[in-house]
Amino acid sequence: MTIHAKEEILAHFDDDVHGSVFLPQPLPKYRFPRKETSSDSAYQLVHDELLLDGNSRQNLATFCQTWTEPEIERLMAECMGKNLVDRDEYPQTSELESRCVHMLGDLWNAPREERPLGCSTTGSSEAAMLGALAMKTRWRRSRERKGKPATKPNLICGLVHSCWPMFARFFDVELRRIPCEGRRLHMSPEEVIKRCDENTIGVVTTLGATYTLKYEPVNDVAEALDDLEEEHGLNIPIHVDAASGGFVAPFLDPSLSWDFCIPRVRSINASGHKFGLAPLGCGWIVWRNAEDLPEELIFEVKYLGSSMRHFALNFSRPAGQVVAQYYNFVRLGRDGYTRIAKGCAEVAAWLADELKKLDIFELIHDGRGGIPGCVWTLKRGQDAAFSAYDLSNQLRLKGWQVPAYPLAPNRSDLVVLRAVTRLGVSRDLAGLLLDDIRRAVRQLEKNPTQKSLTRASAGGFNHS
Numbered sequence: 032m033t034i035h036a037k038e039e040i041l042a043h044f045d046d047d048v049h050g051s052v053f054l055p056q057p058l059p060k061y062r063f064p065r066k067e068t069s070s071d072s073a074y075q076l077v078h079d080e081l082l083l084d085g086n087s088r089q090n091l092a093t094f095c096q097t098w099t100e101p102e103i104e105r106l107m108a109e110c111m112g113k114n115l116v117d118r119d120e121y122p123q124t125s126e127l128e129s130r131c132v133h134m135l136g137d138l139w140n141a142p143r144e145e146r147p148l149g150c151s152t153t154g155s156s157e158a159a160m161l162g163a164l165a166m167k168t169r170w171r172r173s174r175e176r177k178g179k180p181a182t183k184p185n186l187i188c189g190l191v192h193s194c195w196p197m198f199a200r201f202f203d204v205e206l207r208r209i210p211c212e213g214r215r216l217h218m219s220p221e222e223v224i225k226r227c228d229e230n231t232i233g234v235v236t237t238l239g240a241t242y243t244l245k246y247e248p249v250n251d252v253a254e255a256l257d258d259l260e261e262e263h264g265l266n267i268p269i270h271v272d273a274a275s276g277g278f279v280a281p282f283l284d285p286s287l288s289w290d291f292c293i294p295r296v297r298s299i300n301a302s303g304h305k306f307g308l309a310p311l312g313c314g315w316i317v318w319r320n321a322e323d324l325p326e327e328l329i330f331e332v333k334y335l336g337s338s339m340r341h342f343a344l345n346f347s348r349p350a351g352q353v354v355a356q357y358y359n360f361v362r363l364g365r366d367g368y369t370r371i372a373k374g375c376a377e378v379a380a381w382l383a384d385e386l387k388k389l390d391i392f393e394l395i396h397d398g399r400g401g402i403p404g405c406v407w408t409l410k411r412g413q414d415a416a417f418s419a420y421d422l423s424n425q426l427r428l429k430g431w432q433v434p435a436y437p438l439a440p441n442r443s444d445l446v447v448l449r450a451v452t453r454l455g456v457s458r459d460l461a462g463l464l465l466d467d468i469r470r471a472v473r474q475l476e477k478n479p480t481q482k483s484l485t486r487a488s489a490g491g492f493n494h495s
């Protein structure tokens with residue numbers, strides 16, 4: 032072996048381990064790199080950098096899936112090269128998406144004779160925007176038919192997820208938000224009716240509010256809108272933002288009236304990647320019937336082969352999430368989803384009861400009759416030594432992400448903490464969290480610091 036060949040071989044050895052020639056060099060950061068890096072070194076360095084991220088399993092702020100079966104990982108890898116939008120090239124994937132829409136129509140009690148329709152999206156935010164765009168277009172059409180101006184649309188909602196104000200700003204719609212008032216933390220039928228007029232494109236009710244995990248009273252709001260129509264002729268549709276509740280209520284509260292069993296509910300969105308148990312990047316929207324999705328919003332795309340109908344905010348999208356969603360539906364069925372949702376709710380109820388026993392917290396949501404999880408605040412007087420933000424920050428030291436946030440705008444005095452007990456947050460993990468909450472409280476009571484009035488991390492907590 033020549034010396035030259037020996038060096039070449041050694042360099043290869045070095046490449047395989049942390050002693051690689053690349054290691055002493057920092058990764059390129061803000062300028063497009065000129066030189067190559069070997070694939071294994073680049074992988075190792077990027078992988079190592081990600082060690083600084085939080086641990087997703089301890090992130091109790093998120094509603095999104097952080098645990099998957101290995102079969103889902105296999106399907107995701109098999110679909111890596113598939114573009115969902117290319118229906119001509121991947122007709123079977125398209126077929127699976129269509130089956131999921133039918134199954135969701137069935138799960139959400141859409142009358143078959145009304146021929147519900149829908150599609151997958153990247154998440155509930157996109158799905159909410161599609162639903163709201165359909166309501167806006169339908170309202171505009173109706174105004175034009177009556178020869179009336181259609182320049183000042185408004186949308187009524189409670190304490191909604193930020194995707195709704197985003198829709199309102201992007202698409203020029205006035206958002207009439209119903210603020211919390213005293214002990215009322217959600218919309219009430221009376222508050223909805225007060226805000227309705229001929230320019231109202233719809234009412235958004237949330238099944239599983241992001242801030243409180245509770246269900247808004249869809250049926251009561253629908254009845255109030257029925258009365259309004261009878262008295263004043265205003266026919267205002269309801270869109271249900273069931274981002275989390277769409278995959279919880281049918282299994283935990285099957286007798287709850289919130290879905291297409293209410294004729295006024297014209298569209299529903301849900302996140303497949305939350306309690307739908309699909310990997311991140313999967314949402315759904317279903318309309319009650321074709322009239323609810325104006326034809327003018329659907330684009331005919333011809334250049335991928337055959338003619339394809341398309342309604343989405345994005346064009347190309349990974350197919351794996353939809354395939355994984357179909358896998359979940361087939362794998363779990365109603366029985367499996369019910370078993371999992373019940374398990375998550377039991378963990379939430381247990382955690383809530385334990386938090387109550389500490390006698391320093393007031394429970395806003397105790398995991399019963401809403402999304403599995405707990406929302407709580409410090410009892411009045413208890414917040415003398417430390418704030419909810421302090422507790423949240425203290426838990427962060429042990430890797431837990433338990434967000435603290437105010438119920439703005441009217442109840443910004445009420446700062447709550449929230450832990451979502453999704454699949455993977457076992458009773459055991461919840462017990463470890465509880466131990467750390469007890470320890471953190473003792474620590475904060477012993478060493479009262481200057482109270483934090485805001486959260487500590489600049490990036491903020493993830494509310495999705």
Ligand SMILES: Cc1ncc(COP(=O)(O)O)c(C=O)c1O
Pocket residue numbers: 094153154155156157159192194237239240241272273274275302314494495
């Ligand atoms: C009620 C509600 N709507 C919409 C969203 C946005 O969902 P996604 O993150 O799937 O876009 C969330 C996220 O938490 C939510 O809780």
